[in-house]
Amino acid sequence: MEELKPCPFCGGEAWQEVNSKKAWTRCAQCGATTAGFQDFHNTDGSIIDRRVMAAGAWNRRAAPENKPLTLYQLRQMDGERVWTQFRGLGMYGLVAYHSDPDGDDGDDIYITNNLGGRSTFEEILSQGGMVYARRPEGSETK
């Protein structure tokens, strides 16, 4: 059976729920779910298993393009979760946007990661890092 792609909404891992009649593919993280699929009976008498049907429906769902985020985009993502690829490590972090009304050192985007570390967007970029809305596919091996 084809491998399940990450969730198109949050990048979470997908799994399948199967009972005696139907199969669903769900995201373990946000709960996004396909419709329930039954075995499909072809006119030639062959049968496509319900798990294959549910996997195909899940994998065909187009994931939005996951480009590195810009400062402009991050300013509109205060409090949202992002994926940082930084110093050879990939991890989730939270965006905090601090505008600087005094104007002495400009606006800053801070990203606090899973381990409690905090970096500015500038620091991440200056060290060759990137920030994404979701975990890029295959990034966990980096």
Ligand SMILES: [Zn+2]
């Ligand atoms: Zn999800």
